[in-house]
Amino acid sequence: MRLSRYFLPVLKETPSEAQIASHRLMLRAGMIKQSSAGIYSWLPLGFKVLRKLENIVHEEQVRAGHIPLLMPTLQSADLWRESGRYDDYGEEMLRIRDRHDRDMLYGPTNEELITDIFRSHVSSYKDLPLTLYHIQWKFRDEIRPRFGVMRGREFLMKDGYNFDVTKEDALHAYNRHLVSYLRTYERMGLQAIPMRADSGPIGGDDTHEFLVLADTGESEVFYDSAVTDISLGERDINYDDHAQCHAVMKEFTALYARTDETHDEAEFAKIPADRQRSARGIEVGQIFYFGTKYSDPLGARVQTADGEQVPVHMGSHGIGVSRLVGAIIEASHDDKGIIWPEGVTPFHCGIVNLKQGDDEADAACEALYSSLTALGLEPLYDDRNERAGGKFATMDLIGLPWRITVGPRGLKNGVVELTSRRTGESEELPPEQAVEKIAAIYADI
Ligand code: ATP
Ligand code: MG
Numbered sequence: 001m002r003l004s005r006y007f008l009p010v011l012k013e014t015p016s017e018a019q020i021a022s023h024r025l026m027l028r029a030g031m032i033k034q035s036s037a038g039i040y041s042w043l044p045l046g047f048k049v050l051r052k053l054e055n056i057v058h059e060e061q062v063r064a065g066h067i068p069l070l071m072p073t074l075q076s077a078d079l080w081r082e083s084g085r086y087d088d089y090g091e092e093m094l095r096i097r098d099r100h101d102r103d104m105l106y107g108p109t110n111e112e113l114i115t116d117i118f119r120s121h122v123s124s125y126k127d128l129p130l131t132l133y134h135i136q137w138k139f140r141d142e143i144r145p146r147f148g149v150m151r152g153r154e155f156l157m158k159d160g161y162n163f164d165v166t167k168e169d170a171l172h173a174y175n176r177h178l179v180s181y182l183r184t185y186e187r188m189g190l191q192a193i194p195m196r197a198d199s200g201p202i203g204g205d206d207t208h209e210f211l212v213l214a215d216t217g218e219s220e221v222f223y224d225s226a227v228t229d230i231s232l233g234e235r236d237i238n239y240d241d242h243a244q245c246h247a248v249m250k251e252f253t254a255l256y257a258r259t260d261e262t263h264d265e266a267e268f269a270k271i272p273a274d275r276q277r278s279a280r281g282i283e284v285g286q287i288f289y290f291g292t293k294y295s296d297p298l299g300a301r302v303q304t305a306d307g308e309q310v311p312v313h314m315g316s317h318g319i320g321v322s323r324l325v326g327a328i329i330e331a332s333h334d335d336k337g338i339i340w341p342e343g344v345t346p347f348h349c350g351i352v353n354l355k356q357g358d359d360e361a362d363a364a365c366e367a368l369y370s371s372l373t374a375l376g377l378e379p380l381y382d383d384r385n386e387r388a389g390g391k392f393a394t395m396d397l398i399g400l401p402w403r404i405t406v407g408p409r410g411l412k413n414g415v416v417e418l419t420s421r422r423t424g425e426s427e428e429l430p431p432e433q434a435v436e437k438i439a440a441i442y443a444d445i
Contacts, residue, residue: 001347003382003394007044010394020216022329023148025338029398031325038145038153045398046325048346050156053321054135056187056343057158064180064239066131066160071113073137077103079112083297092140106139111294111316114161118312119300125165128302128312131173133160135321149322150282151218156322163312165304167291170313174206174289175245177317181210181285182232182252188324189341190331192284193227194252198261199288206289206315209259211281214330221281223257224271282327289315338399339421342445347380348372349438350400352391354407356383364406364416364431371435377442379404396421402441404434 009030018024026032031046042050058068074096080086086093094106107113114132122130135158145153162173178194185192192210199207211221213228230252238244256271258264259281268276295301295311304310320327332339340346349372353365365381372379380400382391388407395403405417405426415428418437429437 001378001380003380004384006380008394008398009043010397018148020147020150020330021333022150022216022326025329025333025397025399026148026326029338032149034148038142038151040149040152040154045346049325049340049344050322052344052346053188053324054156054158057135057184057319057321060180060184060187061133061158061160063183064131064176066133066180068134069117069132070134071107071110071117071136073106073139074104075107075110075113077105079116079298080105083112083115083294085112092142094139094141107136108138108140109157109316109318110134110136110159111161111314112298115294115298115300115314118161118163119298122163122300123302125302125304129162129164129169129173131160131162133158133317147216147218148326150326152322155320158319158321160317162315162317163295163300164314165302165310165312167313170289170291170315171206172242172245174287174315175242175249176239177287177315178208178252179232179237179245179248180239181287181317181319182248183237184319185210185212185284186232187343188328189343190284190324190328191228191231193221193223193257193281195221195223195257195259195281196253196262197259197286199290208253208287209283210285211259212284212327212331213279214282214327215280216330217280217282219281219283220260220278221258222260222263222268222276222278224255225275225277227252227255227257282323282330283320284324284327285317285319287315287317289313333399336393337397340399340401342401342442345399345401347400348377348442349379349402349404350395350398351379351381352388352395352403352405353381353383354388354391354405356385358408360411361406361408364411368404368406368416368431368435371432372438375435375439377438402438404431404438406431 011028015027030043032040096104138157139154142153164170192212194208195211197207197209291313292311301309301311329338351365355361369381401421403419416431417426418434419426
């Protein structure tokens with residue numbers, strides 16, 4: 001993409017309404033624009049990151065054996081009356097009446113809808129196990145929407161639902177989700193720690209929240225600092241292997257890590273004093289096992305091998321896709337702007353032309369642009385007639401992890417400059433080598 005033809009409405013001033021870095025930076029970098037309280041338009045740069053996160057979530061869900069579908073945002077109130085949650089859900093549910101006076105709602109979550117799909121089409125144990133998920137907009141009429149996309153009213157969530165004949169299978173689904181979520185966040189360059197949590201209005205007895213540690217997080221958390229030393233890394237996971245998923249779940253949840261609702265001072269005191277931590281965290285996902293809480297009242301049953309009718313065991317699992325954009329920025333920025341992890345960056349690298357209009361500089365930039373593009377990479381070429389300082393400031397603000405700087409002086413010696421946004425370190429090298437280096441960095445991402 002050439003910046004002269006792109007739509008990147010960066011702001012010079014720091015917007016006064018933004019209280020935290022990610023919100024400020026998303027507005028300044030032209031990623032989002034508020035349309036009303038807690039509701040945002042995703043401008044091209046923000047939309048690109050959102051799509052990247054969605055893709056990672058899809059890939060990891062499919063890898064774990066889960067099946068994508070798409071349910072609507074608007075739902076009929078009838079199903080929610082059947083489950084008993086229409087009245088329970090409270091003020092956060094946006095209730096709407098259609099022209100025929102039917103009660104509708106903008107879905108805050110989809111347990112009822114998915115259970116209805118399930119009960120209409122599945123009746124035998126032979127069709128299980130089954131996990132269906134979608135990535136769809138949700139609406140929760142939050143009393144205090146704030147921090148930009150972190151606590152919006154309309155937000156994008158991946159929500160998945162598992163259906164199993166036995167509790168044991170459903171617990172495997174729980175473990176499988178836990179492991180696949182770890183992989184999902186790691187690919188986004190994030191460490192999200194599974195912490196034992198409270199189940200809230202979803203209900204059920206087993207639940208973990210995934211938290212990204214950040215001072216601006218809304219949740220208070222308590223943990224053993226050793227939890228931050230574990231990572232999935234390149235481990236091979238067989239998602240059908242109950243024992244392996246169980247072992248990984250155990251490994252990641254054995255140490256004390258809890259949200260404040262489940263915090264236990266006596267247990268916490270048993271951790272060696274130098275490893276006890278209390279901090280703030282951003283909730284970027286949650287998994288639940290709730291057994292037959294919805295399948296019972298909604299009549300989602302299957303016939304077992306013995307011919308018996310049993311309600312299915314279920315769980316639900318959510319990832320806050322739009323919130324993650326903010327969470328990644330909270331975890332990765334400096335005073336100049338965003339620093340995207342390679343796995344989610346909107347463009348793979350920037351090209352800065354120090355002397356637009358200079359034949360040699362222009363030609364070198366064009367050559368870099370086409371070589372990178374030919375390799376399947378997406379560069380953002382700042383081809384505007386701007387001062388170098390302004391171009392650097394924009395690149396730093398929007399946070400592309402790599403920048404190639406091209407100017408007549410370097411070209412005389414046959415070199416361009418390759419700069420890492422994260423470390424600020426630069427090296428001079430021939431243009432072809434800069435391309436090779438960038439291609440190598442992204443080769444296994
Ligand atoms: P919170 O405690 O932050 O209100 P929740 O526990 O009610 O969230 P879940 O029902 O677990 O949310 O939804 C799954 C994920 O969706 C959450 O982990 C979070 O990342 C995201 N999410 C929830 N509410 C919002 C919101 N208002 N804006 C953006 N993302 C949200
Ligand atoms: Mg939650």
